[in-house]
Amino acid sequence: MTRVLTGIKPTGDLHLGNYVGAIQHILRMAEDTSQEIFFFVADYHALNTVKDAKQLRESTKRIIAAYLAFGLDPEKITLYRQSDVPEIFEITTILNAVTPKGLMNRAHAYKAAVDQNAAQGKVGEEADIGVNMGLYNYPILMTADILALNAELVPVGKDQAQHLEFARDIGGRFNHAFGETFKLPQGFISEEGAVIPGLDGRKMSKSYDNTIPLFSTASELKKLVMKKIITDTAPPEAKKDPEESTIYQLYKVFAQPEQVAEMKAGFEQGGLGYGTAKKQLLEALENHLAGPREKYEALLQQPEVLDEIMRKGAEKARAVATPMLKKVRQAIGAD
Ligand code: ADP
Ligand code: TRP
Numbered sequence: 350m351t352r353v354l355t356g357i358k359p360t361g362d363l364h365l366g367n368y369v370g371a372i373q374h375i376l377r378m379a380e381d382t383s384q385e386i387f388f389f390v391a392d393y394h395a396l397n398t399v400k401d402a403k404q405l406r407e408s409t410k411r412i413i414a415a416y417l418a419f420g421l422d423p424e425k426i427t428l429y430r431q432s433d434v435p436e437i438f439e440i441t442t443i444l445n446a447v448t449p450k451g452l453m454n455r456a457h458a459y460k461a462a463v464d465q466n467a468a469q470g471k472v473g474e475e476a477d478i479g480v481n482m483g484l485y486n487y488p489i490l491m492t493a494d495i496l497a498l499n500a501e502l503v504p505v506g507k508d509q510a511q512h513l514e515f516a517r518d519i520g521g522r523f524n525h526a527f528g529e530t531f532k533l534p535q536g537f538i539s540e541e542g543a544v545i546p547g548l549d550g551r552k553m554s555k556s557y558d559n560t561i562p563l564f565s566t567a568s569e570l571k572k573l574v575m576k577k578i579i580t581d582t583a584p585p586e587a588k589k590d591p592e593e594s595t596i597y598q599l600y601k602v603f604a605q606p607e608q609v610a611e612m613k614a615g616f617e618q619g620g621l622g623y624g625t626a627k628k629q630l631l632e633a634l635e636n637h638l639a640g641p642r643e644k645y646e647a648l649l650q651q652p653e654v655l656d657e658i659m660r661k662g663a664e665k666a667r668a669v670a671t672p673m674l675k676k677v678r679q680a681i682g683a684d
Contacts, residue, residue, distance in 0.1 A: 352387070366553035417645075429665070429666045
């Protein structure tokens, strides 16, 4: 059985893009019985940016509730919160000792922060303004997430490819110094799947403030679809290129294939106006999201259920991480 591990940082509410790019992937993986899946919420990674206990606690629970609401079965996968597995942090400290500082200097996120400072004239001693050690050491913690669970396969988006290389590099350095201890994980960089456009037609992203939240209320959803999706001014009778339409791009993901074909034809042949198309999109979204939304809201009202799921998940994760840590301590002479 292949051990697969992936994590998600709890920052901000989930949106339709996250559903297509992340949630659907995990749901599909969970159905594959040849894989043993560890999926966790990386709350200590979020701590680098989130400095509010209530926000961190709630966004972590919201992520867990969201995945459960879409049917993820915590009996089929190990679902846990990073901060509940202290072995990860001890391994982080140990890995610090074999990680060259120069490797961290090359990390994309760190370099981006330094470049941004430089663009504002902050160089020399000021180059690192706004960078905390958590951000700087981010790749080491992520390495420990993976190695502590002895994961073989780590599916991530393209933006995480460098972190995967670092994990292999750091794990390899440890093995070289102390003997074969860690399996070196294989990255599984998911091909750029369908990228969902946001309200303004650019990629839907928190950074662009153009998202449709996954759990908007019915009335918020209506307002966003009917009033906030930007279209051009083509009249109903005009022929339109569906691939250029945000409405159609979203519809493709959430409607049935026959409905999608119908909208495509309506745009291509002319006769389908944006207002009508938006109504159809809204209906498809409602059909798809109303059930999960209800389940999500109900779960958030039952913190004891979420706590119990997290407790059980942590127990399963620690059943792997505890012997792993023991092996590591033996390898370094801290047994
Ligand atoms: P954001 O761009 O809103 O900050 P993240 O970078 O946190 O989103 O993405 C989390 C996950 O959701 C990743 O797996 C990413 O591939 C997926 N994702 C985010 N936006 C989209 C999108 N517009 N279309 C498809 N997948 C997306
Ligand atoms: N860094 C990842 C992201 O921002 C989240 C993450 C943390 C992760 N630890 C991980 C992903 C370990 C895979 C494996 O998306």
